[in-house]
Every structure is written in C-alpha cells, then in structure tokens.
Amino acid sequence: GINAEYMGLFLLAAIPMIVGVPFITYRRIRKSLVHYRGLRHENYVRSREVEYLLRVNMTYRNKRMWMCASFRRRAVYSSVSYMIRSACLVIFMVFYTYRKKKKKKKKKKYSALI
Numbered sequence: 001g002i003n004a005e006y007m008g009l010f011l012l013a014a015i016p017m018i019v020g021v022p023f024i025t026y027r028r029i030r031k032s033l034v035h036y037r038g039l040r041h042e043n044y045v046r047s048r049e050v051e052y053l054l055r056v057n058m059t060y061r062n063k064r065m066w067m068c069a070s071f072r073r074r075a076v077y078s079s080v081s082y083m084i085r086s087a088c089l090v091i092f093m094v095f096y097t098y099r100k101k102k103k104k105k106k107k108k109k110y111s112a113l114i
Contacts, residue, residue, distance in 0.1 A: 003098060007098055014090075014091075018087040018090075018091070021083060022080045022084050022087070025080050025083065026077065026080045028064050029064075029076055029079075029080070031064075032063045032064050032065045033073075035073070036073070038072055038073040038074060041076075042072065042073070045065060048060040048065055
C-alpha cells in the first residue's frame, strides 16, 4: 500500500544518513586524538584550547578537536554511540507505528463483517 511505499522512501533517504553521520563523526574524532592515555589527552586538549583562545594556533579548530574536547579520553566516542542509539530508536518507532496501523486496519475490516 501507500504506507509501505512511504516506508521504503524513508528508508532510502534515511539509511545513508543514519549510517554515514556516525561513521564520519567517528573518523573525525579518531583523527583529532593524539594520546591514548586520559591525563595526557586532557592536557593536550587544554593546551590546544588555550592556544586557540589566545589566537596563537588554530589547530583546535582546524583538526576539529572541539568534537571530543568536552569528554574525557574514555568517553570521546560517546556522541557516536548516542547517534547510533537514537537512530535505532527512530527506526524502531517507525516500524512499530507502521505495524500498529496495519493491525488497526485489520480489526476494522473484521468488525464491519460481523
């Protein structure tokens, strides 16, 4: 029916964005990381922030360090996991409401026959 066609159009439009945005974010965060230890990571980010605020160096902006600057080292990818969880929730809700509408239509047809 028409709902299935709209569902197909939604999936064709949404899946590249749902998969692409977290992937691109993950890659950009990974490129901006220099140290793998927490304390060194925080010291490095702080020094780049100060350099940027004093307009000495633009590394903070150019390497997109702002994407992971507000997190400690162990949580730098939390924005990516949040995006993936949100996308799964949206997809689940779309399929759930689509399925719920189909069940309601069937009940109306059977009640009209009785």
